[in-house]
Structure formats: structure tokens, C-alpha cells
Amino acid sequence: MTRAVDPEGRAERFIALEEHEATHDRLVWGMRQHRDQAVAAVPEWEQLRELASQIKEHTLTHLDQYLEQFEQNATKLGTQVHWARDAEEHNAVVYNILQSHGAKSLIKSKSMLQEECGLTPYLQKRSIEVTESDLGERIQQLSNEPPSHIVVPAIHKLRSDVAELFAKELGTDPTNTDPHYLTESMRNNARPRFLAADAGMTGANFAVAETGGFVVCTNEGNADIGASVPPLHVASIGIEKLIPRVRDLAIFIRMLSRSALGWPITQYTSHFHGPRRGGELHVVLVDNTRSERLGSPDFWHALKCIRCGACMNTCPVYRRGGGLSYGATYSGPIGVILDPGFDLRKYRELPFHSSLCGSCTEVCPVKIDISEQIYKWRRVVVGNGLLTITKRVGMTALGATLSHSTLFHAAESVGETALKILPRAVLYNPFNPWGKHREMPTVPRQTFRQWYLENRRKP
Amino acid sequence: MKIGLFVPCYIDALFPETGIATLELLEKLGCEVAYPAEQTCCGQPMANSGCQEDAAGAEAHFVRCFQDFDTVVGPSASCVNHIRYNLDAIEQTPETRKVRTVTRELIEFLHDDLKVTAFPWAMFPHKVGLHNSCSAVRKLGHVRPSELVYQPHFSKTEDLLKHVQGVELIEIDRPDDCCGFGGSFCVTDEAVSAKMGYDRVQDFHRHGAEYIASADMSCLLHMKGVIDRLKLPMKVIHLAQIFNGGPL
Numbered sequence: 001m002t003r004a005v006d007p008e009g010r011a012e013r014f015i016a017l018e019e020h021e022a023t024h025d026r027l028v029w030g031m032r033q034h035r036d037q038a039v040a041a042v043p044e045w046e047q048l049r050e051l052a053s054q055i056k057e058h059t060l061t062h063l064d065q066y067l068e069q070f071e072q073n074a075t076k077l078g079t080q081v082h083w084a085r086d087a088e089e090h091n092a093v094v095y096n097i098l099q100s101h102g103a104k105s106l107i108k109s110k111s112m113l114q115e116e117c118g119l120t121p122y123l124q125k126r127s128i129e130v131t132e133s134d135l136g137e138r139i140q141q142l143s144n145e146p147p148s149h150i151v152v153p154a155i156h157k158l159r160s161d162v163a164e165l166f167a168k169e170l171g172t173d174p175t176n177t178d179p180h181y182l183t184e185s186m187r188n189n190a191r192p193r194f195l196a197a198d199a200g201m202t203g204a205n206f207a208v209a210e211t212g213g214f215v216v217c218t219n220e221g222n223a224d225i226g227a228s229v230p231p232l233h234v235a236s237i238g239i240e241k242l243i244p245r246v247r248d249l250a251i252f253i254r255m256l257s258r259s260a261l262g263w264p265i266t267q268y269t270s271h272f273h274g275p276r277r278g279g280e281l282h283v284v285l286v287d288n289t290r291s292e293r294l295g296s297p298d299f300w301h302a303l304k305c306i307r308c309g310a311c312m313n314t315c316p317v318y319r320r321g322g323g324l325s326y327g328a329t330y331s332g333p334i335g336v337i338l339d340p341g342f343d344l345r346k347y348r349e350l351p352f353h354s355s356l357c358g359s360c361t362e363v364c365p366v367k368i369d370i371s372e373q374i375y376k377w378r379r380v381v382v383g384n385g386l387l388t389i390t391k392r393v394g395m396t397a398l399g400a401t402l403s404h405s406t407l408f409h410a411a412e413s414v415g416e417t418a419l420k421i422l423p424r425a426v427l428y429n430p431f432n433p434w435g436k437h438r439e440m441p442t443v444p445r446q447t448f449r450q451w452y453l454e455n456r457r458k459p
Numbered sequence: 460m461k462i463g464l465f466v467p468c469y470i471d472a473l474f475p476e477t478g479i480a481t482l483e484l485l486e487k488l489g490c491e492v493a494y495p496a497e498q499t500c501c502g503q504p505m506a507n508s509g510c511q512e513d514a515a516g517a518e519a520h521f522v523r524c525f526q527d528f529d530t531v532v533g534p535s536a537s538c539v540n541h542i543r544y545n546l547d548a549i550e551q552t553p554e555t556r557k558v559r560t561v562t563r564e565l566i567e568f569l570h571d572d573l574k575v576t577a578f579p580w581a582m583f584p585h586k587v588g589l590h591n592s593c594s595a596v597r598k599l600g601h602v603r604p605s606e607l608v609y610q611p612h613f614s615k616t617e618d619l620l621k622h623v624q625g626v627e628l629i630e631i632d633r634p635d636d637c638c639g640f641g642g643s644f645c646v647t648d649e650a651v652s653a654k655m656g657y658d659r660v661q662d663f664h665r666h667g668a669e670y671i672a673s674a675d676m677s678c679l680l681h682m683k684g685v686i687d688r689l690k691l692p693m694k695v696i697h698l699a700q701i702f703n704g705g706p707l
Contacts, residue, residue: 007648008650008651011648011650011651015650015651015654016650029633036608039608040609043609046607046610316655317648317651317655320650320651320655320658321651352647355637355639355640355652356593357641358593358596359593359597359604359606359637362597363606375507375509375545377509378509380509382508382511383509387508387510395508395510396513399512399514400516401499402499402502402504403516403517403519403520404499404516405496405498405499405520408468408500412471415472433645433647434684436649437657437685437688438653438656438681438687438688439683439687439688441473441683443473444473444475447471448466448470448477448478448479449466449471450475451475452496453496456494457496
């Protein structure tokens with residue numbers, strides 16, 4: 001049986017690194033504040049959200065047509081279109097393309113889909129050298145960690161962590177934590193690899209059905225070097241990335257970076273229409289559970305996601321526990337609702353790694369009901385008999401007690417007596433999680449009900 | 460109009476003064492209030508854990524207790540949120556639908572239904588930090604959520620507090636960040652929950668609050684646990700007690 005990830009334990013260990021947690025919370029909340037300032041300057045923001053949501057819903061409910069239209073138009077542009085049912089097929093398609101070109105080295109710009117498919121380990125096992133070209137993603141690659149955030153993959157690290165890592169991997173001065181120095185060092189190390197790579201890979205933020213083109217948004221221009229220097233460009237595109245028309249981009253591009261970092265637009269918004277002269281362009285359209293999700297009345301809206309990360313930045317649980325606590329490709333609130341769709345057993349604890357505060361739903365630029373879906377995933381976990389035994393037993397007893405007034409009122413007096421007489425050592429033991437960081441409530445002389453019966457009920 | 464008073468289980472057991480204040484306040488405002496003494500819980504704790512089957516008994520009992528009232532009022536945004544939007548572990552009979560429709564949270568009842576413009580008996584000369592709970596902000600709409608920064612600001616709770624003499628509202632850095640209670644979340648995700656609670660309480664403390672006031676006693680239960688552990692010079696109080704002028 002798949003072992004479930006333990007987000008609570010992982011988060012606890014991150015919080016114990018006090019400086020990491022405090023810095024992470026400050027930086028991530030800072031992105032939320034920048035987002036607030038940016039959207040406050042757009043009076044029609046709510047209208048944009050509604051339009052973006054409607055366009056995505058329309059596309060998803062006509063996805064077969066738009067995918068075929070995209071394929072036809074992309075093919076006309078000279079792009080070679082491939083289809084992949086799942087991660088395994090995606091990886092095999094990519095590997096075959098690389099192999100047929102004799103490609104041994106690859107530079108990649110950040111792609112959550114390729115993370116989802118486990119592409120890098122798959123290719124490395126087959127002796128392909130893979131270099132991430134996004135700085136944060138490269139840091140994560142050298143750390144053997146997945147991205148902890150979908151926009152800023154190494155946000156959970158301190159500068160000193162990066163200095164230490166680069167000292168080990170690149171031979172830099174471990175005491176120099178200056179970001180300019182560190183970035184320059186990585187640039188000098190990576191650039192020769194970029195220039196010598198046999199192939200470049202990107203993801204895509206949007207694929208446009210009416211043109212057959214696609215758009216990649218980055219802040220470092222790293223997708224462009226991967227797409228422009230090597231003669232071979234392969235792009236992995238999730239089938240939910242389709243939008244019908246070029247003009248729809250006018251909405252999504254306005255929203256993406258404002259939601260993510262509070263910037264009006266990403267530094268680079270690159271449009272790819274067919275291979276460049278003398279080169280080849282391949283697109284792999286990937287399903288990997290998306291069709292199944294599309295058929296789920298409760299969860300298909302999650303496919304509207306444009307991967308801005310706003311829900312992560314606002315999430316109080318994400319900010320404290322860090323992205324690696326989710327133990328999954330997608331972290332934060334969007335991860336909580338996406339990951340169980342890939343493997344319910346493995347990710348069964350994620351829907352409980354949330355206080356259900358609802359802030360994610362409010363910041364989402366495409367109006368995904370994220371918080372409501374987290375709530376519904378809990379029901380799915382319970383319905384599949386996967387709720388942790390301690391939670392399950394507690395809830396059955398509680399439910400039974402609260403169904404009957406006499407049981408409830410008896411339990412109330414037992415609970416109160418226990419709180420009054422049990423010594424502190426018993427209440428604050430390691431098995432009482434409340435008491436670890438918080439005092440227990442004091443117990444009043446009488447319940448409201450007792451007061452009411454004494455004071456208001458006529459005998 | 461006869462009002463059914465809903466006193467959530469944890470208020471009944473741990474914070475009777477909040478129940479008393481709610482009852483007295485409604486009576487002072489001229490309402491005829493009855494308290495069905497056999498009531499227990501709305502079902503939220505079980506339902507929030509995904510345990511629909513376990514929630515069904517409490518939900519059915521709740522409906523039986525309140526089905527004869529035209530209005531039900533309870534001093535808890537999270538419970539009212541559950542009743543209004545999530546009480547669906549049981550068959551949606553006409554009685555169930557009615558109870559779900561007529562249940563009002565105290566702040567919205569005072570602000571929207573009674574349209575209260577004065578609490579002449581109330582006086583609270585303190586620096587107060589307002590904790591609008593997640594349910595109050597994002598589900599019941601007491602306040603414009605901070606995420607919707609592009610919409611005009613409003614706050615029903617602040618509007619009502621303006622009618623209480625002496626209240627000095629303080630501002631904090633993160634006006635509607637979650638306190639970390641979250642029901643069973645506070646024990647199943649202990650480290651994250653406690654850290655959220657510490658940050659929230661320190662935000663109020665840093666800005667000089669003497670009291671943290673809220674429409675949700677469950678958040679206050681959590682923050683009181685933190686305040687007591689950190690031995691901070693702050694108290695928590697339910698808004699019903701401020702509006703009623705006690706008991707403190």
C-alpha cells in the first residue's frame with residue numbers, strides 16, 4: 001500500500017527551523033501584499049476574474065474541439081504534435097524525440113507538468129544530462145528537492161542555504177551570501193551548458209487553439225534561450241492549458257503576474273508559432289488524469305488553474321509549513337485539491353492540512369472554489385475509508401454524543417470534572433497536542449444550559 | 460417574532476457568559492427569546508472532518524430542536540456557516556431547509572435584520588482589536604475580505620461597535636489572517652495551528668490591544684490558549700458581551 005505523506009510532521013520540522021519559517025512567511029506574505037496593491041489598481045478586476053473563469057469553463061467544456069483545432073493549426077505551422085495519455089507516455093515520447101536526434105544534453109525551463117511526470121529522473125536514468133535554466137528551479141535540482149512553490153521554487157531557502165549549496169556544487173565562497181554574487185556564479189556555471197545543449201524544453205502557460213501557437217511566461221528569459229539556441233525545442237502542454245483565441249490572452253496575461261508577484265506582466269511573454277528556421281518544434285499534449293477530473297462534478301473546476309501561485313501566497317498553512325511539507329508536485333491550496341486526484345492514498349492527509357480559512361478561493365484569478373473543494377476532498381478521503389484511525393474514532397464518538405442531548409450533557413460534566421481535577425502533567429503531556437503550545441481553557445462553574453434552567457425556566 | 464436561541468456546544472460548556480450576553484442582549488432589544496434546552500451541536504465538527512455519517516445525528520437533532528422557530532439566532536459565524544451552507548448530511552426535508560434558511564448569525568441579525576443604531580446601556584473603554592473570523596469574513600460577509608481590495612470597504616462589526624461608548628479600535632498588520640483554530644485542525648496539525656495562533660495574537664499585542672473581540676468564540680478559545688501560555692496582558696471577549704455591557 002502506498003505510504004501517505006505526512007504534511008503535519010514535515011510542517012512541524014520546517015517551523016522548528018525558526019528563521020526559515022519566519023523568513024518564508026514574510027516573503028510569501030509580501031507577494032500577497034504586492035498582489036493586493038496590483039489588483040487594487042485594476043478597477044475591473046472582478047470582471048476580469050469572471051471573464052477568465054468563463055473562458056476557461058467554456059474551453060474545458062468544449063475541450064475536444066479546441067484540442068483538435070490546436071493540433072491542426074500547430075501542424076500547419078510546422079509544429080509536430082504528439083499526444084500522451086499519462087506521465088509514462090509523455091516521458092517516452094520526449095525520450096524518443098531526443099533519441100532520434102541523438103540529443104544527450106537538455107536544458108529545461110521550469111514546467112510543473114514535467115515535474116508532475118517525473119521527466120528529469122526518467123531522462124537521467126537514460127543518460128541524458130538535464131539542466132534546469134530557471135535559477136530557483138536549478139537550486140532545487142541541485143538540492144534534489146521538488147519545487148516548493150510553483151512560481152518561486154526555492155522560496156523556502158535562506159540566502160545562506162544557497163551559498164552553502166553553491167559552495168558545494170559550484171565551488172563558490174560559502175560565506176558570501178550576496179545574491180548578485182550567487183546569481184553571477186550560477187550564470188557563469190550554467191551558460192556554457194545552455195550554449196552547448198542539444199535540445200531545449202519548455203512548458204506552456206497558454207496554448208491558443210485558433211493559431212496553434214503557445215505562450216511561455218518567465219521572468220528570467222530562460223525559456224527563450226532553451227527555445228532559441230539548440231536546434232530542437234520540445235514543449236510539454238497539459239490539455240487544460242488551451243484557450244480559444246489570441247484575444248483571450250489579453251485577459252490572462254493581465255492577471256497572471258499580478259496574481260503571482262504583483263507585477264503587471266512577466267518579464268518575458270514569449271509566443272511560439274512553429275519551429276524557427278532550421279530547427280524543429282515538438283509539442284506533447286498531456287492528459288495524465290485531466291480527462292478523469294473533467295468528468296468529476298465536484299472537482300473539474302480545478303482544471304481552470306493558470307498556476308499563478310496566489311493561493312499559496314495567501315495560505316496561512318502554506319506560509320508556516322512551507323511547500324515541501326506537502327510532499328507532492330503541487331503544494332499549497334491548489335496542491336491540496338490537485339494531488340489527491342493523482343493518488344488518493346498517498347495524498348490522503350493533504351485535505352486536512354488546511355484550516356479552511358477560504359482565502360485561496362478569494363484570491364484565485366479564475367475563481368476556482370479551492371477551499372470548498374478541500375472540504376469536499378475530506379469527504380472523499382472518509383468515503384474511501386482512508387481517514388486516519390484516530391481521527392475516525394474521535395469523530396464517531398463525538399457524532400454519537402452530539403446526537404443526543406442527555407449524552408452530550410453527561411459528557412459535558414465529565415469533561416469539566418476532568419479539566420478541574422487532572423494535574424497539569426497529565427493535560428500537558430505529549431499526547432495532548434493542544435497543550436504543547438497553548439493553555440487549556442478554564443472551566444466555568446456552570447454551563448449555559450445549567451444557568452438558563454436555574455435562572456429562566458419556570459419550575 | 461419568537462426567536463430560537465442557538466448556543467453552540469463549546470459556548471455552552473466553556474463560555475456560558477457569551478450565551479448569557481446573547482440572550483440578555485436580544486431581550487434588551489425587544490426580542491422574545493426561547494432556548495430549547497435539549498440542543499447540542501450543529502454537526503460542524505464532524506462534517507468539517509469529512510465525516511458526513513457521523514454528522515448526520517447531530518444535524519437531525521439540531522433541526523428537530525429548531526424547526527418550530529421562524530428565526531434562529533446564534534453567536535457563532537462558523538456554526539451558522541455550517542448550518543446555512545454545509546448542513547447536508549441529512550435529507551433536505553422542508554423542515555431542514557427551513558431551519559437552514561432562518562438561522563441567523565448574531566452580527567448579521569443585529570446589523571441587517573434589527574438594524575440596531577444604539578446600545579445605550581453599553582460602555583467599553585478599552586483598546587479593542589477586532590478578530591473577524593474566516594467564516595464571518597469570507598462566508599457570511601461581515602466585512603469586505605482583504606483579498607477583495609478592489610471593492611469598497613465595509614464592516615458590519617465596526618458599524619455596530621461605533622454605537623458602543625469608549626471602544627477604541629486598533630488596526631493590525633494582517634486584518635483577516637486565520638488564527639489557526641480550524642476545528643480538529645488545531646490538534647491534528649498542531650505545529651502549524653499553534654504558529655498561526657502565535658502570529659495572530661502577537662499582531663494584536665504589537666498594536667496595543669487590551670482585548671481581542673470576535674463574533675466567534677472558537678477563535679477566541681484558541682487565541683486565549685496562546686495568550687495564557689505567553690502570559691500576555693490581553694483578554695478575549697465575544698462581541699455579544701460588549702454590546703450587552705456584560706457579563707465580562
